[in-house]
Structure formats: C-alpha cells, structure tokens
Amino acid sequence: MILTTLKKESKELFRDGRIRIAFILVIILTIVAVIISAWHYKDINEEYVLAKQSEREVWDNQGEKNPHSAAHYGTYAFKPKYPLALIDQGVDKYTGTSIFLEAHKRNEAQFDEASDQTGLARFGNLTPDFILMFIIPLLIIFIAYNSLTKEKEMGTITLLNSQGVIGFKLIFGKWLAVFSPLFALLFVLFVATGIILSSLPDFGIFSWSSLATLFLAYVVYYAIFINLVFIISGLVKKSGIALVLSLSIWILVCLILPKTASNIAEYKYPYPSKQEFAENITKDKKEGLDGHNPWSEASKALEKQVLKEYGVDSLSQLPFNYDGYRMQKGEEHQAEVYFKHYKQLKAQYSNQSRVYSQLAVVSPFLPTRFLSMSIANTDYTTHWDFADAAENYRIETQKFLNEHFAEESEYGDWSWKADADFWKQLPKFNYEPPTLTENLKHNIGNILILLCWLLGSFAILFFTTKSLKNVKI
C-alpha cells in the first residue's frame, strides 16, 4: 500500500507543471547561491591569508623600538572563514573580522560586512542557508498542501474508505512521495558542496562528519515541516484554505517568532550601549593599577610590596626594570577588568539564548537555525570563542613585551629600545574553532527540542489520520 501510494503520488507530482517549475527554480537558485558563496568564500580566505601575512610582516619589521611602544602600536588578529560557511553564513555578516590587539585595551571586532552594505542586506542574502531555511519549507508547502484535501475535493476519499485503506499507510506513502525528492535534492547539494570543499586547497578543518550532521539537521527540519503541512491538509476541507493556513504557519515559524524572540530577548536582557560598556570599564580600570601612572595609590602600594619582597630600598636596586614590571601588573589588572565585563556581557547573551530556546518550543525554525550555524562555526558562540582567543593572545603578547622590557633595560630608561630582531620571537596567533563534538554538546538543548518536534508532529499526524474517517470531510 505504502509503495503504491508513493508511486502514484510521485508520478502525479512529477506530472504537475507547477511543481516541476518550482523544483527547477529552487535548483537554479541553489546552484546560483552555492556558486556565489563559493566565490565569496574563496575571496575572503585569500584576503585572510594575505592580511595575516602582511600584518605579521609589519609587526616583524618595526625596527628598533621600546617594547611598550610596540605594545601600543599593536597587531591584528584576523578571523578566518570556515568551510561550512559555504552552506550556512550564520551571523558572519554581522560580526567583525579583525580585532586590534593593543596595550591596555580589549577591542571589539571591526569591519562587519553588513555595515558596508545597503539596507537591502537586511532582507537576507541569496545564500544556501536562505534557501535551506526559508525556501525549501515553502516548496514543501506547495507540494504537500493539497495532498489530503484533493482526495476530499475529488471525492476519492470515499472510494479509499470503501476499500478499507488504512489511514496511516496512505499518509506514509504520500509522505514519502513528498520527502524523497527533497531528500534527493538535499543529498546532491550536500555531496556537491562536500566535493567542492574538499577539492579546494587549504580547506583545513573541513570534515565530512560535520557536513553529514548538518545534512541530518535539515532532514529533520523538513520532516517536521512535512508533518505540519500534512496535519493541516488532513484537518481542513479546501485546498485553498489548507494552503493559506500552511503558509501562515510558515510565516509564524520562520519570520514572526524569530523576530519576536529577538525583540523579547532585547528588552528582557538588553546589551549595554557601546559607550555605557566602555564607561563601566574605565570606571573599574581607574580603581586599580594603571601602568602609566606611577603616582596613584595602587602604584604606591605595589612599589612598597615589591621593595619589601626583594628586600631593597629603592626601585633602581631591583634586579629588573621596575617600569616594565609595573606595566605588566597594570596590564594584568586591566585584563581582569575586561574579563569581568565581558563575562557579564556573555551572561547577558546566555540569558538571551534562553529566550530563543523557550520560543523554540513553538518554532522548529529556531533550534534548526542555531544548530546549523553552530555546526558551520558561523554562530555567535564561535565568534565569542574567537574573540576570547584573541584576547588571550593579546594578554600573552603584553606579557612577552613587558617582561622583555623589565629584564633587559634599566629602571627609568624609557628611551631603551629592543633589537629589530626581537619582534620575530613573538609566537604567532593561531585559532582553532570549536570541534563538532563541542558544538553538538553546546547545542544539546536545541537537538532535544528538534527531536521533540519531530516525534510530536509524527504522533499528531499519526493520530489525526489513523483512520481516514478521522480526516474531516
């Protein structure tokens, strides 16, 4: 029975001109999106490699200089793009790509793409994730909205009933007829992407297992959508109404709820404004040691402590340059201040994430979106991870410079300069993004919600169509 229905439905779908056109359109759009994203990905990565190299050259060739001048001169950490960004760009457009690493200060990442584009960018780009998240569910609606209503409108449901067809078997056959072409489309897209990515040089951390997991996430997402559309089709009488209702669900799930979630998250757990954040940090910084200010109370206290520790009377008797030592202590205090404030910011973001998870109960779009971005390493968490890694590197760099200054020069000698070769000794900045396992662990909530959606929607579909008599005529 299931097979017969599958055959009959597939044939019917295939013969329907509109569905053929819709399918072809989606395929063309997908191909265009993949090609554009691949270009973009290649460009960005080439720029990244170039930028990283030439920034390092600038750093290495700064010539003789006081280490603290070099610290102020600073260097940049650049964020690479990861292979699966080809499928899901996530929030990459809105996060900066380079972080300036200087003395005393943790900077935000600069230069996000969205700031440089027209307002149109906010409507969304033609990227594979746009098609996967929004357009394919729409395609599902177009294919499946009348799968049950048409039996009612043509009166064939009475015939089916008289033949004693078991409801869920018929439904399952129809379900497969909708699911299999999508599955095939998705499979081809993912395999093609995998091949493109593994054939690119320096694709680095691309892994087939991440790609497969991403594939699985979308399969589940589409299964949920098919179930929803089938449930509606079983409950209403007219195809037109079924279509409009399915579409309303789509709008609600994919557009209204994410936007509402973002609004609720913002006014429940607002971010400080840029200025407010900076001010709070300045306030905290002032309370502690400032490496540039030897007259402050904190400096005096440190001085006393160090003198006592080394059992000497004056700073110049210390076995190292106290200026460098104080600089380092000040740096450590400031790093702590930043750590504290960024921790608060992160806490605020976890609160916001909770709001998104709560609303995920009513929108399968949300958990899929977060899971997909996370697997692709284009989510906010990866950005945080990168920013933290850059900050750690900044702290290490400061330590490296201050210690050299403290060890090699005399107290009070601010005109002392480090060798031109010295800069090359600074270790390079290397960043490894979270692995698939880490990402999945982090998204356990989203995965559970998605599975609940899958099982729940299957159950409802099963019970509402167990017997075709239940299907409203």
Add this chain to the structure above:
Amino acid sequence: MLKYNFKYEWLLLIRNRWIQVLTILLLILFGFAVYNGIQKVDARTSNIAEAINQFKTGEKEMLAQLDSIDKGFEVNASSWLVPTRPIVIGNLHPRVVNMPAKSTAFVATGQSDLFAHYVQPIVTGDDSTLSFKEMTSPVQLLFGSFDLAFVIVYLLPLLIIAFSFNILASERESGSLKLLASQPIDIRIWVLQKLGLRFFWLVIAIIITLSIVFIVFGFDFKTGFMSFVALLSIVIAYALFWFVLAFATNIWIRSSAKNAITLIGFWILFVLLSPSLINQMSNTLYPIPSRTLMLNEMRSIKAEATKKQDEILDNFLRDHPEYATNDSTQVRGFYQKYMATQELIQDELKPLLSEFEAQISNQHRLVNASSWLSPALIVQNTLNSIAGTSTEDYQDFKRQSLAFSKEWRNFFKPMLFKDSTFGKSDYKNLPEFEFSYAIVNMYSKTLGLVFLSSLILFLVLALKPSKQQIELFG
C-alpha cells in the same frame, strides 16, 4: 445592479466577520509592532541623554577648574589633566555628536540596530577607524525586529491575499457563478466592485487602527502629522497594489488554490527573492573593497609615517607657516609631531576610503533604480526614510560627524602647534554639533506605486476576455 451588489457585499462582509477579524488582527499586529519600535527608540534616546549628561558633569567640573585658574587659584588635578591644556579639552571633553530619533523613528527599525547613534570624536582620534557600530548581539541583527515596517511590508500583503484570493473562484466552486453570469453585468466589473469594497474597508480599518495605536502610544500628531499622512499614503498605495494584483489573478486564474499559489508566488518574488537577488547583484557588480586589505595598507602607511615623524613635521610647517612659532627654543612636542603625521596619514588614506564610499554609493544607485522591481522594497525604503533609519540617514550622520570631527581638530590645531593655553574665553568658541536629517520627498514613491497599480488595472480591463475566460464565465 451595482448598488445591489454593494449593499449585499457589505452585509456579507459584516456577517462573515471579515471586517471584525481584520480590524482586530490589524490592531494586534500594529500594536505589538509599535510597542517594539517604541522600546527601541526609548533605549536610543536614553543612551544619548545619558552620554550628554555625563558630558555635562565633566564640563561643569572643567569649567570650575578653568574659573579657579583664571582667578589664580591652584587646582587639584595632575599636571597633564589641567584643562588649560588644549589637548585635555579636545580629548577628554569631546562633544556628544549625536543623531536624535525622529518622532516617527519607531515605524521602522531600519539600520538603527546596527549603527551607533552618537560618537565622541577626539582631537588625536583617527577618523578612519572611528567606529559607528553599535554593540548588538548579531543574532538579533540576523533575525531583525518585529516592527511596523515588517507588519506592513511582509504581513499586510498576506492578509490581503487571504481575504481576496477566492473572490471569483469560490463563486465558481460553489456554483453561484452561473447565477451571476445570467445578470447583465461584466464579470470583471463585478469582481472589481467586490474587491473595491474590500479595499475600501481595509483602508478604513488601517486608518482607524493605526490612529488608535498611535494615539495609545502617545504619538505627537501636532508635529508629526505630515509624517503620519505620508505613512498612511504609502501603506494604502501598497495595499492598492496587492488588491490590483489579486484582481488580475482572480480574473485570469480558475481555481481558488491556484489563485492563492499565484498570489503567494508574487509575494515570495517581491518580498523574499527580489531583495536578496538585487542585493547579490549590487554586491557582484560593485564589490566593496576588502576592509581587511584596507587595514593592511593603513598599517603600512602609518608605520611609514611614524618613522618619518620629524621630516613630516618639517614639511607640514613649511606648508602651514601659520602654525610655526618664532620661538626657536621651543621643543617639538609629541602632539605637534602626532598631529602633522595624522594629517598626512588622513590625506594618504583619502583615496582608499573614497573607494569604499564610491562603491557604496554605486550600490545605492543600483538598488534605488532596481527597487522598482519590487514594491516591497519601495515601501521598505520609504518607511525607513519616514523613520529616519535608512542607510542614507546613517551615512549622512557619518558624513556630518566626520566633518565635525575635522572642525573639532582644526579648532585645537593652532593651539597645539603654538603651545598656547586654553582659557575660559576659548570655551564659548568651541564648535557645536547638530544633526540635520536630509529632506526626502515622501510622496514620489507613493505616486509611483499608484501609477503601477493603475497600469495593471487598466491592462486587465482593456484586454478582451479570452475565449477560455468567456467559456468560464458563461
């Protein structure tokens, strides 16, 4: 016959609760959207107010210190923080260069969640790295905001589709079309009447609900009346467009489900696909140069300039003898070198930065021209302009604040070069900033939409019904 139809249609609309449902839905959607918009505007306004407040506190303290110094008293401040040093005023007491919200800012979030609404440029600041970005969670930026513009651009067409896709088809499907066809009336006129009436009631519902929502949230009609009228007219023109489209599909397409599919196809095309296609096209035709590579170049220019600071200062003073002092004993300070170098760097960066500006404005031109491919885009742009949150507004703010930054620097430059002190009398002369929104023509696009709708309507009425259609109607 016409009068008869009119009366019964009206009774029908009331009895099947079409009007009631629509009004309540609009009230809820508009209400929630405006509430969200106002939350955002409030946050923006209070942020600016707080910054100004902080500035004023610092200013008061600084003025008191200046006063004391004027009177010959000692002040309790470290030597490098004494406000008679011009650099202290220029760097530690920067003006809050802000972009206050328009009274209609809550209408569209636009780019307001992406960009900061005030900056504080300082004398030794670097304009090319002055950040105009607000601190927002990128997830929020990705999802966007449930604002009035979203309701109007995305949801209103769907409401219209839901209430108009089966006007003719339902008559056919329920068999009453035959009865109608026996009446002496052109079927197209009959559909037009039916839709016309629905349009009329929708317009009334929109005007009433929007007014209620605006009144409830305390909109100031006295100052904002013209914006309110502009808002209403673009919304009505947009609704008209969708009704005309519904009319065309009702006439040309047989079944109600196919009708719905066609209309939704248009919706997807106009609201989802065209914007992303046009955006992609503008990015491909006018790619924005790489910021990362710009950064590299900037670093090289700066590194080069820093090495040659002394030489640069010499050249600078030769070009600007007015900044040179006759005092040959004067030591060339850090700030003199810095300012001269900064000037050179800015000059050298200019072609690089203007490349960005040029590409962005090229993109804008393309996007503006091609926005006629999608009425949704036209409406979104118009709503952004009404709200003062369009990309153009933020670019304007950037331009004006950079101009002010230059003014601010130029004010202090002679003082820094001549090592003169900042006195109380100089304080009055400090440049002030006030942002002015560009004046936009809010009706040209509305008229364009009305024209487009009339064109479609005319086409549908002028084309003779095809054989197939006559067969259908008969």
